[in-house]
Amino acid sequence: MAAAALELRGLSKRFGAVRAVHELDLRVPQGELYALLGPNGAGKTTTLRMVAGLLAPDRGDALILGASVRERPTEAKRALAYLPDDPMLYGKLRPGEYLEFVAGLWGVPPEEAAPRAEALLERFDLWRHRRDLTETFSRGMKQKLALAGALVHAPKVMILDEPLTGLDAAAARDVKALLADFVSAGNTVVLTTHIMEVAERLAERIGILSGGSLRAEGTLAELRALSGGEGSLEEVFLELVGDGAEQQERAGA
Numbered sequence: 645m646a647a648a649a650l651e652l653r654g655l656s657k658r659f660g661a662v663r664a665v666h667e668l669d670l671r672v673p674q675g676e677l678y679a680l681l682g683p684n685g686a687g688k689t690t691t692l693r694m695v696a697g698l699l700a701p702d703r704g705d706a707l708i709l710g711a712s713v714r715e716r717p718t719e720a721k722r723a724l725a726y727l728p729d730d731p732m733l734y735g736k737l738r739p740g741e742y743l744e745f746v747a748g749l750w751g752v753p754p755e756e757a758a759p760r761a762e763a764l765l766e767r768f769d770l771w772r773h774r775r776d777l778t779e780t781f782s783r784g785m786k787q788k789l790a791l792a793g794a795l796v797h798a799p800k801v802m803i804l805d806e807p808l809t810g811l812d813a814a815a816a817r818d819v820k821a822l823l824a825d826f827v828s829a830g831n832t833v834v835l836t837t838h839i840m841e842v843a844e845r846l847a848e849r850i851g852i853l854s855g856g857s858l859r860a861e862g863t864l865a866e867l868r869a870l871s872g873g874e875g876s877l878e879e880v881f882l883e884l885v886g887d888g889a890e891q892q893e894r895a896g897a
């Protein structure tokens with residue numbers, strides 16, 4: 645059996661009294677688009693930060709294409725791209741310079757990096773802004789450039805934290821199309837979202853996270869079946885995560 649793109653084994657993290665992630669087991673095969681759906685504070689960001697090696701788990705492990713983040717971090721991370729919800733760009737760089745910088749960090753040879761960077765800028769409609777400093781970019785443009793930066797070392801597994809937040813319809817369409825193409829090429833995407841519609845529309849399988857634990861997992865049809873087959877994902881979600889999420893959703897969180 646091929647190694648899973650991402651496997652979590654008993655992954656756990658506490659912050660003082662808060663159990664942010666608790667004994668989380670997850671297996672995402674290669675070639676899948678998986679959404680971790682959960683209300684604010686469910687543990688989504690903490691999970692991704694542990695997978696990306698930015699936060700040490702208290703217990704458990706994450707494996708990327710079979711390589712343990714704890715034991716073989718360099719190998720595990722080579723195939724991984726992580727896009728945080730608030731990526732850092734260097735305001736005084738132009739988009740091409742930013743991509744060149746990121747490619748350099750990954751050791752991608754310039755002759756490979758340059759055409760790839762150009763193709764990514766064209767793809768995201770940023771080529772016409774190639775002479776502008778990134779500090780002048782809108783949130784959507786920054787998000788697209790960060791995504792281009794995540795792709796410049798040709799990763800096989802991409803983990804993205806709330807990738808559509810703050811994007812207008814056109815930018816969201818570009819990002820969704822890119823993720824779909826990335827997965828069609830046999831790569832894997834794991835993204836977090838607190839918006840049900842995003843999970844519903846994009847993901848092949850959805851994991852519902854709440855209080856740091858996985859409450860349910862499956863395709864949309866499988867999750868619907870949990871609420872008697874008639875219900876929407878929203879009903880399943882609210883049934884599983886309870887009133888706290890309902891209140892947060894109502895508050896527009």
Ligand SMILES: Nc1ncnc2c1ncn2[C@@H]1O[C@H](COP(=O)(O)OP(=O)(O)OP(=O)(O)O)[C@@H](O)[C@H]1O
Nearest residue numbers: 659662664682683684685686687688689690691838
């Ligand atoms: N660095 C930290 N120090 C203390 N507590 C933290 C820290 N990071 C996260 N937490 C807590 O851990 C829990 C999980 O947070 P996390 O950010 O992983 O949730 P999330 O599902 O990503 O939420 P959101 O949708 O709001 O981004 C929350 O209770 C949060 O307050």
